[in-house]
Amino acid sequence: MSAPQPRPNVLAIPAYVPGRPPTPREGLTTYKLSSNENPYPPLPGVLAAAEQAAAAMNRYPDMAGIDLYAALSARLGVPASDLSLATGSVALIYQLLQAFCEPGDEVVYAWRSFEAYPIAAAVAGAASVRVPVRADGRHDLDAMLEAITDRTRVVLVCTPNNPTGPAVTQTELDTFLAAVPSHVLVVVDEAYVEFVRMSDAVDGVATYQRHENVVLTRTFSKAYGLAGLRVGYAVGPAPLAAALRAVSLPFGVTSVAQAAAVASLAAEAALLERVDALVAERARVVEGLRAGGVDVPHAQGNFVWFGVGDRALDLAAACDEAGVVVRPFAGDGVRASIGEAEANDRLVEVASRFLG
Template identity: 55%
Template sequence: MPDTRETALPTPLPAIAALPAYVPGARGSSAVPPVKLSSNESPDGPVVGVVDAAAAASEAIHRYPDMAATEITAAIAASLDRDPAEVVVGAGSVAVLAHLLQAYAGPGDEVIFAWRSFEAYPILTAVAGATAVKVPLTAEARHDLPAMAAAVTDATRVVMLCSPNNPTGPTISTAELEEFMAAVPTRVLVVLDEAYVEYVRAQDAVSGPAVLDRHPNLLLLRTFSKAYALAGLRVGYAVGPAGLIAPIRACVTPFSVSGPAQAGALAALAARETYLERAAAVVAERERVAAALRADGWTVPDAQGNFVWLPVGPATLDLVKHLGASEPAILVRPFAGEGVRVTIGAPAENDALLARLGSWQGPRAAT
């Protein structure tokens, strides 16, 4: 008897099928180790106590970790003078943001963010079933907050603000944030993503903890992946009013922050002063690199993270090819047709970058 069953296979939801791929920083495969400046990682590894703490916790990996991440949640809260109920921890700030959008946005809702900004924003918005509303950056690669406020509609549920903005670098000022919050209805959740806050030196830059109590609809998003050098352990968190945090906590995947990750983050937070000293060294290198690039004719927006942005537009992929053409290959993060984000590495790595960029014969700004 012939097989009359349907041969069609399961298909994903249209919004998922249409998702853009998240593009990680290039890793390289050459026999000569590349200069990896593609993922905004710390140029220094974790301090010894962090490795020891994570290793000790790994002896219990046959047991489930503390689902509530009690100790690291309390330590984060204490470091910010908040109550633990005002902090939720997840497997990286990207995961926390995913849970946030699960809790606050869905089909028929809108999520507003600047563009270009963190590439996970449109992906996570689509996964939540919501509609992304992208507001172009200004000519200075900054958030256009008046335009973002004007984009708010009755369907808007969440607004994402990235300060400093990844991948372009500028921060949002306190005055800009206050004006924006005054223009946005309190029913709209505003999320201030401060993944790179430890590198910020702009005097007028907004500090999330300093303004948090003024706004009942504001949440902060932070991570241990950058300045705390724990990108491989995946620990991030959100901070805000307990009533806003509780629905996010309800969406966090149970046991998603491993025991070694919790222990490592706890030890890293205890070594905060050491990490801040390391961040200051990265800032000094950032200023040196940015100044050298500008002196060589490159357009470099205000850089306040651990990276610089080269807005070369149509020449982006050619520049990436040039940087990787000889050994050691210099790996950066391209955004095709827009520009190149370059992580600040160790001094020798930055010198190699500057030398390779100095031999570039193409445009040093978008044309």
């Protein structure tokens, strides 16, 4: 008798490769620039709210997320019925594909883009249709339109794009959405939206309000610094948000995560000052790289991208030797988060020496 076997699509799921911690170096402070984390520690008020919630860890969290839904509704100016919570925006991507894709349906997305997309598609039994990004790391929205077929159920637009960095403009997105068939769900993945500083930036909330087939996914992991607590949210028309809530894991978002997220929204002004500082540091890093002869795409997240192809592992190893660990994507390039000033200085020095 044979042993139990998982579904064939499960066996085909690619592994998610997380950013690894830095290698200890004697006499050298090491830094992790491999996971796009916010380098700032929690604000005291946010930490206090989390600690207070942790004192009741013997109780289940509020599955209805009443306080967090209310805070997000007020912050975004949308009804709570248009929202859905999950354990980070990546969980929402999984849930969207599970809710809207049948086995054999197609999911269209840019590549290289977020590493979880092909995994989520495989989990849902859907086929990935990868559309190469342009040479400058931007989405090729025209090619993505051409890739849509009768089997397409979902299109993922990652803006800013992780790991290459550029964001789509509102004009580009509007033109794209006008051409996408109305039965195809368009997911605008805005995990890094708070870091965008560009003309004609996408207004995600206004965009979903004009379309019945658009959902936004966002997270508290990046700008708000709650990566370790896992809380994200989707914004979309009420029927789509209801479908997401229907497939969500019961009690998935913990009491600690909910309390910290509510406190973060209350402290948003202070947190966004930190984001402004990271954006300024991003500009300094890009300027330093270009002064060192290194060209990088137009960075709009909290990271920069080195499209070095087959040299990715070598560049990552050189950074590791200097005490900064980055995220290599073998054969494509290297992504480096914007972190502490000293870490960023070392990154610029190593990359300029390696690539300049």
